[in-house]
Amino acid sequence: MQLTGSEIIMECLIREGVEVMFGYPGGAILPTYDAMTRYPQLRHVLVRHEQGASHMADGYARATGKVGVCIATSGPGATNLITGLATAMMDSSPIVAITGQVPRAAIGTDAFQETDVTGVTLPVTKHNYLVTSIEELPYIIREAFHIARSGRPGPVLIDIPKDVQNEKMEFVYPEDEIPLPGYHPPSSATDEQIAGALELINNAKRPIILAGHGTIMSDGTKELRELAERAQIPVTLTLLGKGAMPEDHPLVIGMMGMHGQAASNHAIQEADLLIALGMRFDDRVTGNLKTYAVNAKKIHIDIDPSELNKNVKVEVGIAGDMRTVLTQILPGVNSTQHSEWINRIRDWQEDSDERDILKNHQGGLIAAQVINDIWHFTGGEALTVTDVGQHQMLEAQYYPHRRPSTMLTSGGLGTMGFGFPAALGAKVGMPDEEVWAVVGDGGFQMTMCELATAAQEGVNINIAIINNGFLGMVRQWQEIFYEERYQATPMWNPDFCKLAEAFDIPSMRVTDRDQIQEAVEFARSIDGPTLIEFVVEKEDMVYPMVPSGADLDKMIRRPKPGEKA
């Protein structure tokens, strides 16, 4: 059958299992938008800014485990995608971005809306393509999806000149093997590596598992739990590892790192064995590398060989698929107890309980109360998507998740503005989940134009704006490290409820804790987007806090009642 390049794009997307695309039309991508009219089975969500499209594709991918697709035109359309691509790159989220390009003859002539998109996106994509002929188009799309979803997942961009979209050829979907001679993601471990790991696991006295995003993406959470339970190994989670194991499980301590649970950080520093699973020893997780877990031997399992021995030297480094490798390890793991070690961790947890702001706070509404109450009134089962900042860390601390992929957040890049559009993408992909975008007043304003997208598509999403009138986390740093010089952190904000009204979105403002239940129930009762503004105390702090570059267990703590700050 003779098809145009644009129709071939649609045919290939359908064969990759794509159901929805997030995008924004423009000159160089118009042929592809026209082809969409002939493929109504492919849903297109019109965003209000291309950054929103890449974040939505990312949120969709993280929530569903499938590849998210975003589409933009050449030049400014493509450059607007970049923040979303970089976010997906840092957090290993599978996205395929399709961009229009000026016709081949115009490339390199500074044509209208021409940008060297493959050049600009090179460092923020796992791989990218400039299509130079219609013949290679179906092969490239197939490769792009394969690369995006396999190995360590990531964003792949395909830049397609307008004349290639218009060209016609006899279309036969390539069923033969994908010719990628240089692409061999690792899968399993060698016997020697397994023996090395088992030797350490079975002899450890104070082991701890550090579970990251990789355990979720490889679908290895069941194996993780089996390992932890059989050898009674306490588990601490990275920010993106939240939900890898049910957080109400007795072996789960909680998050590690800069704003992690104090017990997690103390345990890492006193452990004699770290079992790092699908995480990458980010600086926000390790603190000072020189003093990091010096008493511990280390096993590091990650799909990406370049992560092994990058930041932390390890005794056993295994490049492989987490689930495959854990399945190899499990038969050799002895059933043991580490009660003394676990009791030691309990002591740290009890100490933290005494300092808990929820127990000790007196005064106006605070973000921790809001998030913990949302957790309570949603039965702990919502899919939450956060933005970046204080509310993000408090979400990690006060909304324990029981299931993987129910807490989405921009970890590596820390992209403000991610939360709201990513939540829209997540809801589009998982319509049966109750989705909450938990965002700050600062980050929300970066991408709030997508309120129109939510309204136009009728996305049933609940937006919780934690409004403290400040860029809270930056303010916290200014308070601690810059003698309270609050330069450019106080924010004049619009009336968020009036704003919602302008988009025909129901809203509610909450200023007291006893209104939270009503607000959550209101949001849940409405089929469509809802916005709740929580006005909270302006100068709240997130504790514990490991100052940047400090030793992991040298945390600034919230004082106990009666203790001086």
Add this chain to the structure above:
Amino acid sequence: MATDQEDKQILVALVENRPGVLNRVASLFRRRNYNVDSLTVGRTHKPDVSRMTIVVDAKRTNVRQIVANLYKMVNVIDVRYLSHEPHVSRDLALLKVRTEGAEAFNTVTEICERFPARIVDIGPKVTILEITAREEIIEDFIEELRPLGIVEMVRTGIVAMGRGTRIHDKDHVPTVPMPKTNGKQQVI
């Protein structure tokens, strides 16, 4: 001055011969802040495979990280260390030196006889010399010529090949990316 030879590591990368691959590799070195002494790229006996020889200073850069990151790139077929095995390495230099008068020309001829070098062009005032040798030998050659007056010089950078039966070639027949065990992989 050249750093200690012990710190210089030679890597060989087989890459797909297609546009933009050199840019991808160069971009990797730039954004990961790797120090590279030289990088050469050229064709191989297979039309769809190019070969890069990369010399890095192990004192300033973590060579394992370079290898792992190169290997991760989609267009890089294989990466190997050559420094840890017997190998032949060659650099090629063209030098234009002043040879005004018979005495200068005779000196140049005499120096060329002691090195694997030859005269490739004789002009009225200058002579072009070509030398193909190990990098250190070229350095010595340059030092000997320096007093005569070097007008211009160009070097290709090092190309290298393992000795004996160590064959560094992967059949570039399109195959489905088969799951590989760590043992078989060239992750060093």
